[in-house]
Amino acid sequence: MKAAWKARLGNMRLALRRSLFGPQxxxxxxxxxxxxxxxxxxxxLLVTALGLPLLYFLSGGFPATAGAAIAAEGQKDLVGTxxxxxxxxxxxxxxxxxxxxxxxxxxxxxxxxxxxxxxxxTTLETLRDLTLTRIRNTLRRxxxxxxxxxxxxxxxxxxxxxxxxEALLQLATRLQTALEEPASVxxxxxxLSASIGFCGSPRLKPGARGDDLIxxxxxxxxxxxxxxxxxxxxxSDSMRAAYTAQKSLQGEVxxxxxxxxxxxxxxxxxxxxxxxxxGVEALARWIHxxxxxxxxxxxxxxxxxxxxxxxxxxxxxxxxxxxxRSWDQAGLDIPRVSVNFxxxxxxxxxxxxxxxxxxxxxxxxxxxxxxxxLETVIASSPEGIVARNxxxxxxxxxxxxxxxxGTGHASIAALRRFKVHRLKIDRSFVSRIDRDEDQHxxxxxxxxxxxxxxxxxxxxxxxxxxxxxxxxxLGCDHVQGFGIARPMPTDQMVTWAREYSLKIAEAQNLxxxxx
Numbered sequence: 001m002k003a004a005w006k007a008r009l010g011n012m013r014l015a016l017r018r019s020l021f022g023p024q025x026x027x028x029x030x031x032x033x034x035x036x037x038x039x040x041x042x043x044x045l046l047v048t049a050l051g052l053p054l055l056y057f058l059s060g061g062f063p064a065t066a067g068a069a070i071a072a073e074g075q076k077d078l079v080g081t082x083x084x085x086x087x088x089x090x091x092x093x094x095x096x097x098x099x100x101x102x103x104x105x106x107x108x109x110x111x112x113x114x115x116x117x118x119x120x121x122t123t124l125e126t127l128r129d130l131t132l133t134r135i136r137n138t139l140r141r142x143x144x145x146x147x148x149x150x151x152x153x154x155x156x157x158x159x160x161x162x163x164x165x166e167a168l169l170q171l172a173t174r175l176q177t178a179l180e181e182p183a184s185v186x187x188x189x190x191x192l193s194a195s196i197g198f199c200g201s202p203r204l205k206p207g208a209r210g211d212d213l214i215x216x217x218x219x220x221x222x223x224x225x226x227x228x229x230x231x232x233x234x235x236s237d238s239m240r241a242a243y244t245a246q247k248s249l250q251g252e253v254x255x256x257x258x259x260x261x262x263x264x265x266x267x268x269x270x271x272x273x274x275x276x277x278x279g280v281e282a283l284a285r286w287i288h289x290x291x292x293x294x295x296x297x298x299x300x301x302x303x304x305x306x307x308x309x310x311x312x313x314x315x316x317x318x319x320x321x322x323x324x325r326s327w328d329q330a331g332l333d334i335p336r337v338s339v340n341f342x343x344x345x346x347x348x349x350x351x352x353x354x355x356x357x358x359x360x361x362x363x364x365x366x367x368x369x370x371x372x373x374l375e376t377v378i379a380s381s382p383e384g385i386v387a388r389n390x391x392x393x394x395x396x397x398x399x400x401x402x403x404x405x406g407t408g409h410a411s412i413a414a415l416r417r418f419k420v421h422r423l424k425i426d427r428s429f430v431s432r433i434d435r436d437e438d439q440h441x442x443x444x445x446x447x448x449x450x451x452x453x454x455x456x457x458x459x460x461x462x463x464x465x466x467x468x469x470x471x472x473x474l475g476c477d478h479v480q481g482f483g484i485a486r487p488m489p490t491d492q493m494v495t496w497a498r499e500y501s502l503k504i505a506e507a508q509n510l511x512x513x514x515x
Contacts, residue, residue, distance in 0.1 A: 077132055079146045084154055087144055088210030091156045095201055100159035103168055103200040104217040107135065107153045107175065110229050111192040123186050130185070131192070134178045138171075154214070163200045165234055172196045172232045180230065197221025199235035226301060252288075253302045257315055262286045262299070264316045265487035266323065266337070268496070269458060269480040272472035275504040277497060279336040279370060281480065282320045283487045284312060313345045317355075320369075321362040323490040332497050338370030338401055343377045347385050352392040366397030372424065374403050378414050387418070394419035401458070405446070415453060423450050427461025427481070434466035447474050 079087070088104060095102040109131060116124045128147065135145045135153055142158035155175070157163065179194040197220030204212055216235040224233040233239075256262045264282035271278050286294040303309050320337045327334050345351065359366055371393050377386065394400045402415070405423040425446060433439045443459075450457045459471050462481035471479055485496060 077129070077147055079148060081148070084146065084148050085211050085214060087146070087154075087156055088214050090210070091144070091158070092201060092208070092210045092213060095159040098159045100161060101163040101201050102159055102213075103157045103163050103198060104213045105155040105157070105168075105172060105175065105196060105198040106214075106217045106221040107155070107179065108195050108221060108225060109151045109153070109179065109192050110195065111190075112151045115190060119186065119188070123190075126185050127183065127190060127192070130183055131179060134181075135175060138175050138178045154217075163202070165200070168198050168200055169232065169234065172198055176230065176232060193229040195221065195224040195230060196232045197224045197235065198232075203235060253286075253299055253306065254308065256286055256288070256299075257308065257311055261288060262312065262315060263489075264319050264323070264339075265489055266320075266493050267480060267487040268485045268493075268500070269338075269478050270484055272468070272476055272479055275507070277334055277500065278478050279338055280334060280493070281338045281370075281372070281487075282316050282323075282340075284316055285487070307344075309342050309344045310348065313339070313341065316340075317358060319490075321358060321364060323493070324364060324368060325362055326490060327494065327497075330494050332494060334493075334497065336368050336370050336399060338372050338399070340372045340403065342374075343386060346373070346377065346389050348389070349385055351389045352396060355393060355398065356396060366393075367399060370399040370401050372401045372403045373418075375405050378402065378418055378420075390418050394421075404460075412453065415455065420455060422456040422458055422478075425457060425459045425476070430459045430461050430467060430471070430481075431463075432467075434464065434470045440470070443471075443476075444474055447476055451475060 076083075091102040091104075112124055112127065115127060132145060132147055132153060135155060136143075139145055139155055140158065144156045144158075146154055148154050176194045176196055180192060183190045183192070197217050199213060199216035199220055201208070201213060204216060219239050220233045220235040223239055224231040227233070253262075262284055265285045266280040266282055268277055269279045269281065270276065284296060284300070286296075286299045288294050300309075300312075303312050317339055320339055324334065324337055348354070355369070356366070359369065371390070373390060378390070390400060399421050400419055401422045401424050402418075402420045403424045404426045423446075425443070429439065429443050429446065431439070433443050447457055456477045457475075458478040458480060459467075459476050460480050462468050462471065462479045463483045465483065467481075468479055468483055485500075488496060
């Protein structure tokens with residue numbers, strides 16, 4: 001009973017303090033100063049004019065200025081997992097005692113790795129310090145902010161009356177805006193992006209601890225990162241279920257790679273002029289014995305988080321080479337299989353040597369392999385090992401495809417330097433071109449540029465006869481999408497290719513007879 005009255009008294013004191021010394025008090029400063037002058041002359045005027053702002057400052061006002069800087073003194077900048085949990089537990093206990101709320105905000109900065117590679121650790125450390133300072137300056141005086149890993153920061157809010165979803169979302173947005181402000185470091189402008197996940201203590205079950213609060217914010221941050229860059233997400237119960245399922249997949253994905261559950265399926269690419277099959281794209285698929293087909297977005301995320309994307313590339317490449325040989329033996333004319341290479345794989349200094357060894361092992365020439373590279377990778381890697389590998393693979397004879405063209409910022413000079421053979425136009429430019437005049441004009445401009453540069457073009461995501469026909473009229477060289485065929489296993493590809501070739505032959509014969 002005594003504890004309950006103590007908590008209520010604490011709440012009343014907090015409310016009174018904020019009423020007397022909150023920002024609204026400053027609105028009455030001119031009137032209060034005038035009244036003080038009439039009642040007590042200049043001495044009382046000075047006490048009032050200086051005293052009210054001072055009381056507001058001491059009550060936690062001016063969070064983006066000196067108040068935050070003073071509060072930051074004595075705070076550790078970098079803490080480990082155990083210490084972060086202890087800080088969260090303190091915040092939860094203080095909030096529970098006062099019957100108020102707290103919240104955990106996790107922030108991950110994207111761009112530190114690239115800066116470290118280009119500018120070095122000294123510049124990176126300066127940016128880390130600047131990031132932490134910006135976070136602390138955005139928070140209130142009693143809030144805590146620390147760095148918990150190379151590129152991740154944590155903010156724990158002091159007990160407050162109002163920490164609902166709207167208030168936390170506004171604070172997260174202010175933090176993101178502050179952190180993404182360009183920073184001048186070492187005479188160069190640095191641009192970073194911040195993904196944020198947060199959870200307020202009222203959203204957790206009664207009895208939740210500091211570790212529970214951090215875990216909920218981590219789940220929200222994982223969701224933000226998967227929808228990023230620069231995404232903000234709040235924790236919810238449904239998120240926890242999805243996170244648990246993702247963690248379950250995480251434990252199985254290694255075995256799935258080893259026991260053959262993850263294999264490439266192949267989506268045909270055809271020529272718009274002749275209708276002939278000009279290649280296939282290898283797309284990883286996980287056939288789970290209990291779950292069935294696991295969506296690629298789910299298991300690719302697992303592989304990225306566990307650092308196994310290079311292992312996936314090995315599996316897809318070996319199965320693709322095996323598929324090419326089996327199709328050759330079956331008498332099919334499939335000139336090339338294209339495999340997606342992420343930036344992680346392209347950083348392998350022995351990549352070209354490994355590709356050459358694989359081609360020799362399967363008795364295939366390099367021109368039978370297409371290397372698909374995202375436009376964003378080329379745009380962000382003008383120098384270094386990634387650039388050298390792409391150039392060397394092109395010299396080896398591999399076909400270089402620039403994937404998702406139109407979504408990145410690759411320059412025309414980069415297209416030339418990397419010896420790109422073909423632009424794969426992103427599906428966002430292809431959808432509805434037969435019904436949307438703006439889409440039509442946009443695509444025509446892309447195809448015209450590619451033609452002047454002497455580059456082949458392939459349109460992804462073709463789903464209708466109208467889109468296929470219009471792409472052919474506009475001069476797009478190749479098409480790929482559900483309107484032609486869905487991705488399929490190696491053995492189904494044999495049946496489909498034979499049936500498709502018969503249809504093309506019949507159509508050509510019909511055209512000759514009618515001519």
